[in-house]
Every structure is written in C-alpha cells, then in structure tokens.
Amino acid sequence: MTTATPEPRALLLSGSPRSGGNPDTTLARIATVLSERDIPTTTVRLCDIELNPCTGCELCRASGTCSRFDDDMTALYPEIERCAGLVLASPTYNYTVTPQVKSFIDRLYPYFEFTEPRPGPYKARLAGQGRQLLPIGICEQNEASEMRYTIPVMRDALEVVGYEIVTELALTGHFYRGTVAADQTAMARIQAAAEELADAITPPA
Numbered sequence: 001m002t003t004a005t006p007e008p009r010a011l012l013l014s015g016s017p018r019s020g021g022n023p024d025t026t027l028a029r030i031a032t033v034l035s036e037r038d039i040p041t042t043t044v045r046l047c048d049i050e051l052n053p054c055t056g057c058e059l060c061r062a063s064g065t066c067s068r069f070d071d072d073m074t075a076l077y078p079e080i081e082r083c084a085g086l087v088l089a090s091p092t093y094n095y096t097v098t099p100q101v102k103s104f105i106d107r108l109y110p111y112f113e114f115t116e117p118r119p120g121p122y123k124a125r126l127a128g129q130g131r132q133l134l135p136i137g138i139c140e141q142n143e144a145s146e147m148r149y150t151i152p153v154m155r156d157a158l159e160v161v162g163y164e165i166v167t168e169l170a171l172t173g174h175f176y177r178g179t180v181a182a183d184q185t186a187m188a189r190i191q192a193a194a195e196e197l198a199d200a201i202t203p204p205a
C-alpha cells in the first residue's frame, strides 16, 4: 500500500444497515456541501459491500496489505489513501458503533508498522499527511451520554491510524428513518462540520 500525500477529496462511509437512514441522510448533506466547495466525494454504505471482519492472521505484517481477504476492502484501500478527508457515520447500536464500522476500523490494521519483539513501539503509515476525520454518531435518545462509546471508538482508533480529528458530531433524538433531515439545528451543525472539513483538506490559496 502506498501512502503518498492525499488529495483534497473525501470518502464518506455510512455504517448504517438501514438504507436511507439518518447516517445516509447526514452524509448526503455533507456530500452536497463539499461539492459546493469543489471537493469530490465518494460515498460507500459499508453494509452494501463485502467487508469481512479482521481475523488477526497477521499476514499483513509481511505483505503490507490485507492478504487474508480479497473482498471490497481491496478497492477501498486506495480510496482511503488518496482521500485527505474521511467521514465515518455510525448509528449507535448498544452504546457503540455498528459491526460494519468496527470491521472497517479493524481492517485498517495493515497501515500499522510494528517493531519486533512485540509488544513494542509501533507507528501508522497514514500519519503526518494532514488526513482529517469527521466522526459522526447518531442515536435515538436525546442525551449524548446515551451514545456512550460510539464516537470515541471511531475517534480514538482513527487517530492512532494517523488521522487528525477535524471536529465530531453527536446527533441525538433520531429514531425514525431520515428524520435528521427535518431537524434544522442538526442540519446546521452538519453543514458547519462539513465546512470545517472542507477548510481542513483544501490547500491554502
């Protein structure tokens, strides 16, 4: 896997099993805002691709990429590498991210370089390249505390993979499909977060 300087474009990943649900609605708005800033986006619903969970086989230690599975992550790795922006949106399922989001995060394991013997120091090949993450959690209950680990799981794991956290969004009080679209306060926060991401991945004039 090459990890050259990324381009000002964004990969938007929805971790929701429900098509047209609140994360999908949120990402559609972010795609519109970024496109108005001439930033190309690719949106992927993690439930719609073949995404096997990491098995810890450690084959990637020698090969530098995932050699255990030839699934849709094979095509997603180059997209991850060329996009300076990553938006990861998960509904809260039992206080945390969906299994699809967790599988995606675990499949970033090939980007780590470990020193032997283990445990010992390690580093991430995506680090220091200005990569920006916008993690988004969406839950039914009104209190952000009901979301519990949803955002920290994405934020902390992606930070160690090499992303800077541009900002984070906890969108609460959304149960029915796509209701976030009618929540003007949430939509304003989504727009502001998308603008922050755009600013962070756009090279200075």
Ligand SMILES: Cc1cc2nc3c(=O)[nH]c(=O)nc-3n(C[C@H](O)[C@H](O)[C@H](O)COP(=O)(O)O)c2cc1C
Pocket: 016, 017, 018, 020, 021, 022, 023, 024, 091, 092, 093, 094, 095, 096, 138, 139, 140, 141, 146, 147, 174, 175, 176, 177, 178
């Ligand atoms: C299995 C499951 C577990 C859930 N756990 C929580 C939870 O712990 N806290 C919460 O506030 N909402 C929880 N919810 C509600 C979802 O987070 C909420 O409905 C969200 O908007 C769903 O996103 P979607 O529109 O993409 O389906 C849960 C929903 C499901 C299906």
